[in-house]
Amino acid sequence: MTSPFPFQPEDLRRVLSEALSRGGHYADIFLEDTSIRSLELQDGMVSQAVQTVLYGAGIRVLCGEQTGFAYTMELTMPAMLRAATFAASIGRYGKGGENRQMPLPCLATASKWTRSDEKTENLSPLAVRDILLHIDQMAHEMDRRIVRVKASLNQRLQTVSLVNSLGEEFTDIRPRTTLFVHIVMEQSGQTEMGYASRMMQMGAEMVTETTIREVVSEAVRRAAFLFGASRIEGGETTVVMAAGAGGILLHEAIGHAFEADFIRQGTSVFADMLGKEICSPDITIVDDGTQQGDAGCLAWDDEGTKGLRTVLVADGRLESFMHDRISARHFQVSPTGNGRRQSFRHPPLPRMRSTYMLPGQATADDIIRSVRRGILAEVFTNGQVQIGAGDFTFYMKQGHLIEDGRITRPLRDMNIIGNGPRALRDISLVGNDLQFDHSASMCGKGGQNVPVSQGLPTVLINKLTVG
Amino acid sequence: MNETLHTETAQRAMQAVQHEGCSDARIILMHNDEDTIQVRNESLERLQHATSTSLALNLFIDGREGFFYTNDLRPDALSRFVREAVQATTLLHPDETRTLADPSRYYRGDGLGLDNCDSMLSAISPDEKISLARRTNDQVLGCDHRIICAETHYSDRLHSAYTLISNGFEGYEESSHITLSTIVTVSGDDGRHFMDGWGETRIRFRDMPSEGVAPIALQRALRKIGQRPVRSGNYTMIVESPVAGSLLAPMLAAMNGQAIQQRTSFLANRLGTRVGSSLLHIVDDPHIPGTRGACYFDYDGVATQRRILFDEGRLTTFFIDTPYGNKLRMAPTTQGTHHLIFRPSDKSLHQLMSDYPEAILVTDFNGGNCDPTTGNFSYGIEGFLLNKGEIVQPVSGVNITGNQLRLWESLVGVANDADPWETELIPSLAFDEVAFGGK
Numbered sequence: 001m002t003s004p005f006p007f008q009p010e011d012l013r014r015v016l017s018e019a020l021s022r023g024g025h026y027a028d029i030f031l032e033d034t035s036i037r038s039l040e041l042q043d044g045m046v047s048q049a050v051q052t053v054l055y056g057a058g059i060r061v062l063c064g065e066q067t068g069f070a071y072t073m074e075l076t077m078p079a080m081l082r083a084a085t086f087a088a089s090i091g092r093y094g095k096g097g098e099n100r101q102m103p104l105p106c107l108a109t110a111s112k113w114t115r116s117d118e119k120t121e122n123l124s125p126l127a128v129r130d131i132l133l134h135i136d137q138m139a140h141e142m143d144r145r146i147v148r149v150k151a152s153l154n155q156r157l158q159t160v161s162l163v164n165s166l167g168e169e170f171t172d173i174r175p176r177t178t179l180f181v182h183i184v185m186e187q188s189g190q191t192e193m194g195y196a197s198r199m200m201q202m203g204a205e206m207v208t209e210t211t212i213r214e215v216v217s218e219a220v221r222r223a224a225f226l227f228g229a230s231r232i233e234g235g236e237t238t239v240v241m242a243a244g245a246g247g248i249l250l251h252e253a254i255g256h257a258f259e260a261d262f263i264r265q266g267t268s269v270f271a272d273m274l275g276k277e278i279c280s281p282d283i284t285i286v287d288d289g290t291q292q293g294d295a296g297c298l299a300w301d302d303e304g305t306k307g308l309r310t311v312l313v314a315d316g317r318l319e320s321f322m323h324d325r326i327s328a329r330h331f332q333v334s335p336t337g338n339g340r341r342q343s344f345r346h347p348p349l350p351r352m353r354s355t356y357m358l359p360g361q362a363t364a365d366d367i368i369r370s371v372r373r374g375i376l377a378e379v380f381t382n383g384q385v386q387i388g389a390g391d392f393t394f395y396m397k398q399g400h401l402i403e404d405g406r407i408t409r410p411l412r413d414m415n416i417i418g419n420g421p422r423a424l425r426d427i428s429l430v431g432n433d434l435q436f437d438h439s440a441s442m443c444g445k446g447g448q449n450v451p452v453s454q455g456l457p458t459v460l461i462n463k464l465t466v467g
Numbered sequence: 468m469n470e471t472l473h474t475e476t477a478q479r480a481m482q483a484v485q486h487e488g489c490s491d492a493r494i495i496l497m498h499n500d501e502d503t504i505q506v507r508n509e510s511l512e513r514l515q516h517a518t519s520t521s522l523a524l525n526l527f528i529d530g531r532e533g534f535f536y537t538n539d540l541r542p543d544a545l546s547r548f549v550r551e552a553v554q555a556t557t558l559l560h561p562d563e564t565r566t567l568a569d570p571s572r573y574y575r576g577d578g579l580g581l582d583n584c585d586s587m588l589s590a591i592s593p594d595e596k597i598s599l600a601r602r603t604n605d606q607v608l609g610c611d612h613r614i615i616c617a618e619t620h621y622s623d624r625l626h627s628a629y630t631l632i633s634n635g636f637e638g639y640e641e642s643s644h645i646t647l648s649t650i651v652t653v654s655g656d657d658g659r660h661f662m663d664g665w666g667e668t669r670i671r672f673r674d675m676p677s678e679g680v681a682p683i684a685l686q687r688a689l690r691k692i693g694q695r696p697v698r699s700g701n702y703t704m705i706v707e708s709p710v711a712g713s714l715l716a717p718m719l720a721a722m723n724g725q726a727i728q729q730r731t732s733f734l735a736n737r738l739g740t741r742v743g744s745s746l747l748h749i750v751d752d753p754h755i756p757g758t759r760g761a762c763y764f765d766y767d768g769v770a771t772q773r774r775i776l777f778d779e780g781r782l783t784t785f786f787i788d789t790p791y792g793n794k795l796r797m798a799p800t801t802q803g804t805h806h807l808i809f810r811p812s813d814k815s816l817h818q819l820m821s822d823y824p825e826a827i828l829v830t831d832f833n834g835g836n837c838d839p840t841t842g843n844f845s846y847g848i849e850g851f852l853l854n855k856g857e858i859v860q861p862v863s864g865v866n867i868t869g870n871q872l873r874l875w876e877s878l879v880g881v882a883n884d885a886d887p888w889e890t891e892l893i894p895s896l897a898f899d900e901v902a903f904g905g906k
Contacts, residue, residue, distance in 0.1 A: 037555070042729070043794075047530070047562035049555045053537035053548060069515040073538040086516045093511045093597065125558045148729050184730050184840070191840045193731050231845075234866050234904015235699050265507065266615050267652045269660055345517060384834045388652045388662030389694070391863055393834025393847040415835040415845040415866045465696065467845055467866025467904030 004159050005031045006075055012163045018084040020165060023091030024061035028164035028303060031057045032344040040152040041132035058344040061087040065326055069347040122155045123204045131207060135216055139183060142220045148184035168304045175203040178440050181219040187227050194223025199295050199440035199451060225398055229412035234467030238374030240367055240460050244435035245380055247454025250285060250355045252383040252392040253420040258312055259350040260327035262387050269390030269420055273318045279424040281316040282360050289337050289353040295451035296353030303339035303348045310336045324350045342448035349446055356455030360430025364458040367429045369405040375466060376400045376407060390420035417465040431458030473498060476540055477631045480522060483546055487553040490633060491527035491567050497628045500589060504621040506600045524552055530561035564793035570635040574764035578639060582756040585643040585671040588625050596621050603647060607681040613653040619681060622646050636768035644759060645669050649684040655692040663687035668888045694863035696905035697852055703826035704901040705819060708884045710831055711893040717837040717871050724791030726839060733842035737782050743875030745779040753805035760806035760890035771805060807891040811883040816895045819882040821856030828853055842871035865905040874898060
């Protein structure tokens with residue numbers, strides 16, 4: 001593949017040399033050329049287009065655990081050298097600096113990887129327009145109560161190149177396609193809105209008739225569901241997390257607290273628990289960058305580590321945290337391929353990819369039958385965690401009340417609160433029905449958003465607070 | 468910002484747009500200079516600098532509207548970008564409501580006098596900024612054996628934008644802000660960790676406080692030790708000023724023209740009616756010199772003005788831009804708030820807390836959401852159980868539930884402690900009979 005960036009290897013070597021001129025032990029250049037094209041349907045018309053171009057380079061210097069970072073949107077040598085000079089200045093401050101005058105490897109003979117054998121095709125604007133009109137018609141045919149349909153198809157194509165002072169280099173093409181459908185329904189003066197989405201790391205091949213119908217049906221079902229749903233009085237109760245979207249539990253309850261920058265800083269509630277038994281031996285949890293097509297899939301992470309499958313919890317024991325280069329160096333372990341960034345404008349941080357729990361033995365029916373009174377949480381909108389205390393929340397948009405082992409009435413709009421380590425210990429049953437959730441799921445941390453996904457079999461948590 | 472160079476780039480883009488046969492366009496050329504510094508305990512953890520220039524292009528072709536953004540401003544790339552933008556817009560369905568604003572509504576002044584930009588900011592060296600962050604963090608290091616980690620973040624941004632609209636608007640604006648914040652993590656006797664923070668924002672570097680930020684963060688983290696849920700029930704809720712905006716956000720979102728036209732607003736039919744108690748009195752005043760958010764024109768180029776949003780409980784404004792004004796057959800107003808002021812009382816927070824025999828002071832929200840069509844909400848909270856204004860127990864693991872309209876109807880008290888350096892000046896607020904779900 002021809003590099004889309006206007007630099008020769010010797011140019012980049014010169015920039016790296018400047019970046020390391022003040023005492024850094026490692027430097028990398030992250031070049032990015034991204035285009036995002038989106039069309040939106042509203043009121044039966046495809047009358048709005050949105051396109052974005054992101055083009056630039058981020059230059060990072062590590063000096064011990066300190067980071068110097070600068071980016072430029074001007075891909076010329078003077079601008080690149082200016083950014084490198086600023087990033088290099090981290091070497092002037094405090095610790096680090098043990099590798100001054102570090103010899104640079106010759107880029108021409110260093111490791112090089114290029115994912116060039118995959119062709120990515122985007123849909124033409126006309127094709128997207130037809131798909132959106134098709135969605136509008138399909139939705140209205142599904143339910144006469146629909147008064148508004150809004151849909152958009154977003155096609156993102158990111159080309160990145162990374163070159164670092166270890167002599168490693170890769171170029172990768174990362175397509176991402178996202179379909180959103182919003183439905184508004186009215187019935188007897190009551191208005192409700194349903195929403196569904198799909199996001200995959202692939203191009204036009206994501207947008208099949210089957211996928212379109214699934215997403216539209218989900219959005220319509222979710223809007224209709226809300227007419228008959230209500231809330232219950234708040235308090236502590238048993239919670240069954242449905243397979244698939246229930247993976248938000250892992251993301252919020254333990255995922256962020258396993259990101260090794262929080263471990264290195266000592267702030268995570270799990271900081272002292274490596275190697276310890278933290279939950280039932282029936283539980284194994286993985287963070288995986290190798291699942292093709294998944295939103296969290298990474299051939300290489302954003303600092304050049306190959307995409308890996310990392311076992312976080314093995315048979316109830318805390319096995320590994322999620323590392324970038326900084327935390328890996330601190331703990332003297334190998335990076336786990338979790339160094340991710342939103343764009344060239346951001347330095348990498350340890351982030352999740354696709355986080356899921358392996359299946360257990362119980363059936364979903366067995367789990368529900370075991371509950372005297374509790375809730376089955378099925379559809380979620382958002383969540384967050386307080387890293388220090390480990391207190392997490394996620395918002396249940398849709399679920400059901402369970403009474404005497406049976407699903408009874410529909411529930412909506414309840415916030416669920418728990419504490420990460422405690423909730424993990426309180427998981428008493430794990431289903432055999434692992435499912436992955438491919439809704440558009442963006443994870444925010446440190447002002448950066450990256451796509452993630454999650455998976456979960458049905459699980460029973462003895463006690464969480466709902467309200 | 469090189470104002471001349473950027474003005475020329477925008478004008479070149481406008482010529483390219485017109486060359487491609489598009490007569491109506493809005494072009495905004497933005498430039499930002501940003502520094503970020505992070506100090507953790509004794510070490511400088513991160514030093515970051517960013518300079519960015521980008522162009523936003525909004526095209527209107529026979530009722531078709533396209534939004535385009537690029538930071539690749541090389542002449543060839545910009546020409547290609549404009550050509551593709553025009554082509555993409557032409558493929559859309561015509562929607563006659565999508566038009567530029569009426570030129571008679573455009574701002575026509577000289578743009579002077581807002582006093583919301585620190586022109587000296589770019590002359591402040593990284594060393595001075597690092598020194599401020601280090602001095603701030605040092606104020607708590609070693610102060611308490613329970614400290615696990617203290618982190619201070621410094622960030623600044625110098626922003627400028629040149630707007631050019633084809634039917635007769637040209638405007639230039641600039642602003643700056645500087646933020647200094649500290650987050651402290653402490654350990655309780657049982658090994659649990661508690662984290663809290665405090666921050667200050669200013670327009671000028673010279674106004675940044677040299678003391679106070681980190682000690683307040685430490686005090687806020689320490690007072691959380693021993694957090695536990697309260698019993699479920701209805702309590703008076705006092706929401707501390709820094710987080711009170713989270714409660715108001717769904718009301719402001721429900722006033723947006725798109726939400727109203729798309730029937731996803733619980734305020735859709737409530738313009739001119741009472742939607743809260745008489746204490747709900749809010750104005751948006753974008754013309755106060757020296758305040759954040761101050762501006763003479765909005766994204767559309769339309770002249771901003773002082774607006775009453777809620778007049779003693781009555782909803783008096785919707786945020787309607789030109790396209791949604793056309794769709795709703797309503798007079799356009801503006802797209803949102805700029806410098807929002809919630810009418811304060813003469814009471815301090817402590818006096819407000821003392822007004823109630825038992826209450827819960829909410830100091831932070833932990834997740835939750837609000838349904839935009841119904842206004843029903845559920846939020847996780849943390850804070851303190853109060854007895855006659857004094858803290859008796861730190862609280863966490865609790866949800867509040869309710870409905871936005873009923874909540875604002877139950878507004879019974881307002882303090883005078885809004886931070887004047889914010890874009891939304893919302894004091895601490897007291898609400899009667901709020902449902903808390905805990906133990």
